[in-house]
Amino acid sequence: MWYHKPVINEELLQSLPNLKIVASSGVGIDHLDPNLLSRYGVKLSNTPFVVSTDTADLGMALMLASSRRLVEGYQMAVSPDTEYFPADWLGAELSGATLGIVGMGTIGYKVAERAKAFEMKILYHNRNQRNKEEESAVGAIYCKKIEDLLHQSDFVLLSVNLTAQTHKLIGKRELELMKPTATLINISRGLVVDQDALVEALHNKVIKAAALDVTYPEPLPRDHPLLKLKNVIITPHIGSATKKTRRLMMENMTESIQAGLTGLPIPNEVL
């Protein structure tokens, strides 16, 4: 299954009596109901680790693009109306700035490894604290309370999976706790953020900017306010979109399917 298609519901499962396995591309399984599949005796697999570096790379790409106003800059550089480049047009530096990573799993940790090289101060919030070695390798400081992270961060990057607990994790309250000079970067799932609250926060300068690889829905309706805001960069869910990674994902999925069909232990099975 690619890009959440086909939709797996009762109707489909009833019509496919010999279905043995659903292999889902990517790591997120929020679009699937594992209990439903289990009732029909259908196995489930995903592709958890191959997507990690590309997604972390994209998180960094969005952070750099947003802080340096790359998309706005491009538009200025190619616009038919541009005669000269204004001297008072400025972006913000990463070095010395504070990055708050919400969700320090495989992807979040890889973001920390990369951000460290840009001399960023790194805070993180996670269900569990990482061990001391892992923390000191990237110079990351644990924030047990997400509020502490939000207060101090210049960049807040979301790399959690979507669950009942992380649904609208970042809402009006959380956005108001952020600095007015802060940027929100989302590489998780659109539903982790209360989108209406985000629009309002950006409009009222409660936060400075946002960079989103994911929205809800995808794509957004063409008249959605997020598409029109100058201080928002949106990319079309390309976190894992490189030739090499897509090939690896496909290989993983094929392996899982073959195991599922022959009754062998399934690599990357989701239980």
Add this chain to the structure above:
Amino acid sequence: MSKKVQAIYLWWHKPVIDQELLQSLPNLKVIANSGVGMDHLDLKLVASFGVKMANAPNAVSSSTADTGMGLLLASARRLVEGYHIAISAGMEYCEADFLGVEVTGATLGIIGMGNIGYKIALGAKAFEMNILYHNRTRRKEQEEQAVGATYCEKMDSLLQRADFVMVVVSLTPQTHKLIGKREMELMKPTATLINISRGAVIDQEALVTALQTGVIRAAALDVTYPGPLPRDHTLLKLKNVIITPHLGIKTDKATYMITEEAVENILAALNGLPIPSEVLPS
């Protein structure tokens, strides 16, 4: 008024320093540049009037290096194209077709390993990139090891092996059109060229041809010649090109630090002390 002027702080190449201006400012002692590049100045002419010159080499490194990495990532992952697809009205696209190229584990070739080039290497190392570099002189072994960089005495060798070629040299008669048709043809057809030096370091016409015919995959340019380009220039229209408006040092922090460096240089010159970042005509 013109007799009172002792120092000029040159901001974005203005004012133009020519014979006429220098003659009209008899008490001018020093010209401090906002940034590191001095290619817009006639060093010999200025020196002939007994005027000292200084640049701001230290303040520019971080922000320019970040611009280089930002452009590399944006180009590799087709960020600008992706943005336009994400926001455009009624455009159908096939998600599965929209692919970029990997950054982690790819080979980065840095041409010009000065302060800025080295900072880029530090950033690239965190992305587990394989780093090659070409420079007039080889760096110390410790410095190479710290970033895992391999020296390429011949630039050709770097061009043939790199997935990303990052040009970080100063503009001199030797580096003018350093990257031309021949160099681009040595590059991989899947490679990306990133320029954060000066537009004139690249043969722009050759670049247009190379991009249109698939000789290289893409380019990302913070600098062009001229900057801005004429509005009908082909580079502005190519899908596989990202151009940014020379934003290498355009951050609050960098502009502040550059001004601090310039002021230090000016005060030293006016007090007859050694100038911290003096630039001499070669």
